[in-house]
Amino acid sequence: NAGVTQTPKFRILKIGQSMTLQCTQDMNHNYMYWYRQDPGMGLKLIYYSVGAGITDKGEVPNGYNVSRSTTEDFPLRLELAAPSQTSVYFCASSYSRQGEDTQYFGPGTRLTVL
Amino acid sequence: KNQVEQSPQSLIILEGKNCTLQCNYTVSPFSNLRWYKQDTGRGPVSLTIMTFSENTKSNGRYTATLDADTKQSSLHITASQLSDSASYICVVSAKSASKIIFGSGTRLSIRP
Numbered sequence: 001n002a003g004v005t006q007t008p009k010f011r012i013l014k015i016g017q018s019m020t021l022q023c024t025q026d027m028n029h030n031y032m033y034w035y036r037q038d039p040g041m042g043l044k045l046i047y048y049s050v051g052a053g054i055t056d057k058g059e060v061p062n063g064y065n066v067s068r069s070t071t072e073d074f075p076l077r078l079e080l081a082a083p084s085q086t087s088v089y090f091c092a093s094s095y096s097r098q099g100e101d102t103q104y105f106g107p108g109t110r111l112t113v114l
Numbered sequence: 115k116n117q118v119e120q121s122p123q124s125l126i127i128l129e130g131k132n133c134t135l136q137c138n139y140t141v142s143p144f145s146n147l148r149w150y151k152q153d154t155g156r157g158p159v160s161l162t163i164m165t166f167s168e169n170t171k172s173n174g175r176y177t178a179t180l181d182a183d184t185k186q187s188s189l190h191i192t193a194s195q196l197s198d199s200a201s202y203i204c205v206v207s208a209k210s211a212s213k214i215i216f217g218s219g220t221r222l223s224i225r226p
Contacts, residue, residue, distance in 0.1 A: 004157070042118065042203070042216030043158075090157050099145055099207030099214045105157025 004106035023091030032074040118217035137204030145207040
């Protein structure tokens with residue numbers, strides 16, 4: 001099993017550009033999550049999904065969108081990138097909902113917006 | 115307000131020495147507490163999980179303790195190795211709304 005994979009590993013965007021961060025898991029997990037990790041801060045939940053076709057906002061959803069068309073994939077879309085979105089983004093998955101089950105994290109995408 | 119605070123922010127120790135990392139939380143109602151290890155450039159990996167009734171949980175050279183009365187947890191690392199160099203994150207789950215709160219982590223460096 002590859003676990004949770006994320007692409008790209010690094011990306012530099014100009015202000016106002018858009019991009020999609022890809023996330024795929026091969027563990028047949030129902031739950032998937034997107035977090036951002038800023039220097040010296042704990043991970044913050046952006047969006048999560050409890051299954052294909054179902055998504056919901058987390059703590060810091062503004063400026064992001066997600067979709068979940070399959071169990072395996074959970075892409076994160078950034079529209080009109082802003083410097084405040086410079087961060088490391090982690091995708092995670094779990095069999096049952098967060099807090100009840102161990103989450104498995106991808107390697108992260110380091111995004112810089114200039 | 116639900117919060118998780120970790121100390122120290124960073125720690126440097128010599129290889130072979132022991133160390134203890136601290137986690138204080140105000141999350142309520144408490145469900146469980148996890149410790150994660152995050153290597154540089156990687157995602158967090160779960161080390162231990164403890165529920166309200168558990169005081170101690172071990173995973174090899176890692177031993178986590180939980181005092182639910184004082185809302186404190188510690189992670190003790192025995193006979194440290196260079197590969198223990200990483201950030202250690204305390205994560206507390208609340209029963210309501212499946213909410214989890216991440217601490218900001220302790221960055222541990224092991225020197226040869």
